[in-house]
Structure formats: structure tokens, C-alpha cells
Amino acid sequence: MFSFLTKAAFGLSALLVSTSSIANSVDFSVGTGYPFFGQVELTFPQTDSNSRWYGNYLIGLDDGFSVGYEKAVSDNNKHAIGVVLGALGARDAGPACEDDDITCGIFEPIIDLLDDETTNGAGLSYSYHFSGINQSGWSVKLVAGYGESGESHKKRADGSFIVSYQF
Structure with a gap:
């Protein structure tokens, strides 16, 4: 279900971006955080200069x-809230081994370190942009929401923390 929502969100955002980016600039940012160690993001500032659409790869x-939308909620355009569709966070998928599998049991601690699954769903975000929402500079973003894990299809709440620099 959430996989369909993610694909639909990308289709909708591609349509919105293609029509809105004719008159607007496209900004680029990179970042790091938890549980995603890297982020590459394209941002499409809106003409009112205090909101933006974005798409990212985590x-x-x-x-x-x-994909998401953020709008500044402070007079200085530094605090923003938004909505997010897609990857919200990533967590351990759970036990990797069956009870009777001795070989897997020996290597289970290593397998557990590498078996995180992304939670795809819908959520809310809060961002603090040190120079303002559509300005070059550093930002911090918190995302929290509810969705479904990729492989095991577990429904769960999840979130992430990202520090990024917009060029």
C-alpha cells in the first residue's frame, strides 16, 4: 500500500516540479544523519519564498x-513544518535466523547489524534553516511518521534526523 503511495507521490511531484520549475530555481543539498548516513536532495522554492517542494534520496x-513540502512558520523563515511521503526512517527488521539454524545463529550478530529496512509511509517534518528556508546554508530536519517496512511489511512508526547543507 505504501509502496504504491510512494510511487504516486513521485509521479505527482514530477508533474508539479515540471510545471513549477519553469519559473523557479532548483536548489541542491547534501547531508547526513540517522538512520540514513547520506542524503541528496533537490529543492524547488516557491515564488512566495517561504515554502518549498523537495525530493530526496536517502x-x-x-x-x-x-518527497515533501515545507512552509516557513516564523517571521525570519528559519522554522518550517511540512509533510513527507516516502522513506521516513529505517530500523532493524527483527530476528534473522530460525531457532534451529546453527550457522545463521553464529553469524546473527553480524546479520543484525546489516538488516535494517526502510519504513515507507506518510509523516510530518520540522526543519530549522540557519539562513532561512530557501537560502544557501545549513539546516536540521526531524521527520516522524507511520508506514510499512520494506521487506517484512511490518506497520510501524519511524523517523529520522538529517543535517544538510543547501548550495
Whole structure:
């Protein structure tokens, strides 16, 4: 279900971006955080200069895409809240071994370190942009939401923390 929502969100965002980016600039940012160690993001500032659409690729022990919209909620355009569809976070998938599998049991601690699954769903975000929402500079973003894990299809709440620099 959430996989379909993610694909639909990308289709919708591609349509919105293609029509809105004609008059607007496209900004680029890179970042790091937890549980995703890397982020590459394209941002499409809106003409009112205090909101933006974005799409990003998140890289970690599992990876994912997300799209979102943020709007500044402070007079100085530094605090922003938003909505996110797609990758919200990543967590351990659970036990990797069956009870009677001795070989897997020996290597289970190593397997557990590498078996994170991305949670895809819908969520909310809060960002603090040190120079303002659509300005070059550092930002910090917290994302929290509810979705479904990639492989095991467990429904769960999840989130992430990202520090990034917008060029």
C-alpha cells in the first residue's frame, strides 16, 4: 500500500516540479544523519519564498526516496513544518535466523547489524534553516511518521534526523 503511495507521490511531484520549475530555481543539498548516513536532495522554492517542494534520496544500511513540502512558520523563515511521503526512517527488521539454524545463529550478530529496512509511509517534518528556508546554508530536519517496512511489511512508526547543507 505504501509502496504504491510512494510511487504516486513521485509521479505527482514530477508533474508539479515540471510545471513549477519553469519559473523557479532548483536548489541542491547534501547531508547526513540517522538512520540514513547520506542524503541528496533537490529543492524547488516557491515564488512566495517561504515554502518549498523537495525530493530526496536517502542512503544508509537500506535506502529510499521521499518527497515533501515545507512552509516557513516564523517571521525570519528559519522554522518550517511540512509533510513527507516516502522513506521516513529505517530500523532493524527483527530476528534473522530460525531457532534451529546453527550457522545463521553464529553469524546473527553480524546479520543484525546489516538488516535494517526502510519504513515507507506518510509523516510530518520540522526543519530549522540557519539562513532561512530557501537560502544557501545549513539546516536540521526531524521527520516522524507511520508506514510499512520494506521487506517484512511490518506497520510501524519511524523517523529520522538529517543535517544538510543547501548550495
